[in-house]
Amino acid sequence: MDQRTPPRLRRARAGPRGTFLGTLAGLLFALLLLLVLGLLAAVWLTAQSLPSFREMMRSPQGQSVVIRAADGTELITVGPSFGRWLSYGEIPPHMIAAMTAVEDRRFHWHPGVDPIGTARALLANLRAGRTVQGGSTITQQLARNLFLTNRQTWDRKIREAILALAIERRFTKRAILELYLNRVYFGGGAYGIDAASRKFFGHSAERLSLAEAAIIAGLVKAPSRYAPTADPARARERARIVLATMTDAGILSPAEAGAADVAAVRFAIDAEQGDVRYFTDWVLAELETLTDEATQPLEVTTTLVPAHQEAAEAAVHGRLPGGAQGAIVAMTTDGSVTAMVGGRDYASSTYNRAVAARRQPGSAFKLFVYLAALEHGLTPDDTVIDEPVSFGGWTPRNDNRQHVGPVTLRAAFARSINTVAAQLAARTGFETVASMARRFGITTPLDTRPAISLGASEVTLLELTSAYAAIANGGVEVRPYGIIRVTTASGELLYRREPHTPRVLVAPHVAQHMTALLRAAVEEGTGRAARIGRPLAGKTGTTSSNRDGWFIGFTPELVAGVWIGRDDARAVPGLAGGRAPAQTFQAFMGAALRGVPAGELDTEVAQDPFGLEPDAEVYGLRDNADPTIPAAPEEPLSEAWLDRALAGSEAAAPVEKAP
Known part of the structure; x- marks a missing residue:
């Protein structure tokens, strides 16, 4: 259309279709503006209602879990443990670097919610048809740990995002990291890096080595799965992934990552724990999938038979x-x-x-x-x-x-x-x-x-x-x-x-x-x-x-x-x-x-009705036959032949005759 055409005439020639699209665009813009204004208002109001930093420093009561055998006998009581509160300046720099690298690489520039991470997680979950990746930032995790539950609902995710934006408005990045590292759960009943360090390594978090910091940073993803008290080998493997992530992010050089000997880390284990802990550790991992209750004390009745x-x-x-x-x-x-x-x-x-x-x-x-x-x-x-x-x-x-x-x-x-x-x-x-x-x-x-x-x-x-x-x-x-x-x-x-x-x-x-x-x-x-x-x-x-x-x-x-x-x-x-x-x-x-x-x-x-006399697994998978065990004879086989085959073997304890 000729640019010299008067604006009123151009609008008339555009017709009803152009008018409708223009109106729709205007409505969408107005709706978007209202949503943004509503979000800003929600964030502002939430920020005003947040507790003070000192109030959030206070250790929560935590949740105790009593695990009982099938007959009601108490097996163990698992309760939370809290170490000393460490200020930001007392936390080893490599502990902070490991945590941000593996949990929230863009922590220092996003406003509390990471749009890139959220979009990537959403795309991965849509492709898989289920939740396979999370997009929560460190600030969102802190909001969830302090104020929400782990229930996977859209309502909770929206509230988590608003809380994260409010926390970022109210507190500095340093304060958020200090709160997070002193309050997050690391498995084995340990809340905060100092409690985790004392439980898993027997010393304060101020003395964490790079390899130990990588182990702790790797626990947040799934504490019950990766905690050294549950599976030391898996905890070490997860730590190697953390070190590789730090290298990929440019935080560590390959030489520095290689010098962090995860295999040499020794875990501190409570000598008072009995062998029933193999069962109770397995049960605690199962418990996480059965209930979202995270504050009230729990009583768990299990299938274990004490005599068995x-x-x-x-x-x-x-x-x-x-x-x-x-x-x-x-x-x-x-x-x-x-x-x-x-x-x-x-x-x-x-x-x-x-x-x-x-x-x-x-x-x-x-x-x-x-x-x-x-x-x-x-x-x-x-x-x-x-x-x-x-x-x-x-x-x-x-x-x-x-x-x-x-x-x-x-x-x-x-x-x-x-x-x-x-x-x-x-x-x-x-x-x-x-x-x-x-x-x-x-x-x-x-x-x-x-x-x-x-x-x-x-x-x-x-x-x-x-x-x-x-x-x-x-x-x-x-x-x-x-x-x-x-x-x-x-x-x-x-x-x-x-x-x-x-x-x-x-x-x-x-x-x-x-x-x-x-x-x-x-x-x-x-x-x-x-x-x-x-x-x-x-x-x-x-x-x-x-x-x-x-x-x-x-x-x-x-x-x-x-x-x-x-x-x-x-x-x-x-x-x-x-x-x-x-x-x-x-x-x-x-x-x-x-x-x-x-x-x-x-x-x-x-x-x-005829004896099928074996040879104490001489038909097994061992590389070389034991020359002291006689070869299977032709039929008929006899009880005496089996006894001779077993005689002199380390495992040939007297075998009770069938009644």
């Missing part, structure tokens, strides 16, 4: 080979965890090997191989030939280098014959075996190459024991849990566990066939040392070069799993699943079930 816990501690402590660690977990067939021991001594190592350690299960993984075969139509009485086999260049070997020819599945499972397990896995498909393990709750990465049939992939003791519990439960899913009920100290019910609708994992006849195989392994096979004079099913596992020993088993009343090995994965001389782990299992189950009437295992498969 006492039996588990005695069994583990009395049978660990020199230099080895051990773990045991017990549960009922509804997933109720009744006992847990995660190591030789909680006071010297809080690392929970029952829950966090990932180790190769060896022949204990054959559960999934045989389940896949049974589901594909085989039965315990079907015959497979024990002979040399090879799969794509991989050749499984029986430890004694012997082959017995035709053998039933029952006999092969009882003796833990590797070549048969490999053939069954190849017949059903190695992917099928991995899928079966996933179906039964194994979440660790699984390598689907042929060696999966012999337990080459890693699992956790808790997950593997849960899988065996599902067989004891007739093929129905079992989800382990530790908390029955959560109430406030005044009696208000916050959480009660309700029975879930479990999935049927395999048909009942498959579970019954599998139970028959597991029973054969105990009564006539590699697990004989675990026998307790009542119906029992279970399986041994031994990994290459005697690095890990396992026994997982169950009666109708109780399921338990045992792992023994070294944290550095070095060989343990004489270790085999049928020796120390089976004996530990026997000691635990014998004590835990004392006085409990014996039930009958659910199996429709008749037991083989």
Whole structure:
């Protein structure tokens, strides 16, 4: 349009469409202006109502948590601890740098809310379809810790943002950092960096090294997950991420980051803490997912049975080979965890090997191989030939280098014959075996190459024991849990566990066939040392070069799993699943079930009337055969042959004869 056209004529020629768009734009601008003015007013009013700095310095009462056993016995009381308040000038500069680098890199220029971080987190969450990334600044976290809860709602996020903007208007950046570092929760009941430093390292935060500061800075993201009291290895790994982030931000040079030796940091552990803390630490992590209550004292009733816990501690402590660690977990067939021991001594190592350690299960993984075969139509009485086999260049070997020819599945499972397990896995498909393990709750990465049939992939003791519990439960899913009920100290019910609708994992006849195989392994096979004079099913596992020993088993009343090995994965001389782990299992189950009437295992498969004599896991995964153990003879096998095979072995304690 000619610029010389009068404005009134130009507007007339624009027509109704132009008038509407102009009106809409004006309304949107007015609405935006009102929102901005409303936000400014809300921030101003909030800033005026904020407590003074001195009032916010006062340590809160904090929340105490009483954890009780199933019978109401108090196990521990976890309460907050507060160290000395450190002024900004007393806080080590590398502590401040580590915290801002990992939690809020743009802290020094944003007004309390970081639009870049918020947009990035929103985009990541939209892509994932769930919350995978947070965009809260340090100021927002402080606002949440001081005035709000952790409930994930839009209303709370809006109030958090307004509070953060108000705090930034009222206080300086230095004051905000001082408040934050003295008030934020770092796990293990520690609030503030001084309490955290004293709890985890045994000294004031004024003396924090760079490596120690990186550990503390890494805890804020998930205190229960990364706290050294819960998982020292994970705390160190998280600290390395913090140091890398500081390097990426230009705060540290690569040489400075490399000189911060996280592995050399030593944690201070309270020697008064008993081994039940393995269980209570696990429960505290579970508690965070069950309630948002963050101020009222809590009473938590758990599934732990004191007699079972006492039996588990005695069994583990009395049978660990020199230099080895051990773990045991017990549960009922509804997933109720009744006992847990995660190591030789909680006071010297809080690392929970029952829950966090990932180790190769060896022949204990054959559960999934045989389940896949049974589901594909085989039965315990079907015959497979024990002979040399090879799969794509991989050749499984029986430890004694012997082959017995035709053998039933029952006999092969009882003796833990590797070549048969490999053939069954190849017949059903190695992917099928991995899928079966996933179906039964194994979440660790699984390598689907042929060696999966012999337990080459890693699992956790808790997950593997849960899988065996599902067989004891007739093929129905079992989800382990530790908390029955959560109430406030005044009696208000916050959480009660309700029975879930479990999935049927395999048909009942498959579970019954599998139970028959597991029973054969105990009564006539590699697990004989675990026998307790009542119906029992279970399986041994031994990994290459005697690095890990396992026994997982169950009666109708109780399921338990045992792992023994070294944290550095070095060989343990004489270790085999049928020796120390089976004996530990026997000691635990014998004590835990004392006085409990014996039930009958659910199996429709008749037991083989002929002895299936094993060789104390000579068919395991060890690299070299023990020349002192005689090779399996031709049929018939005899009780005397097994006794000779076990004689002279470190693990060959006298085996009680089956009643």
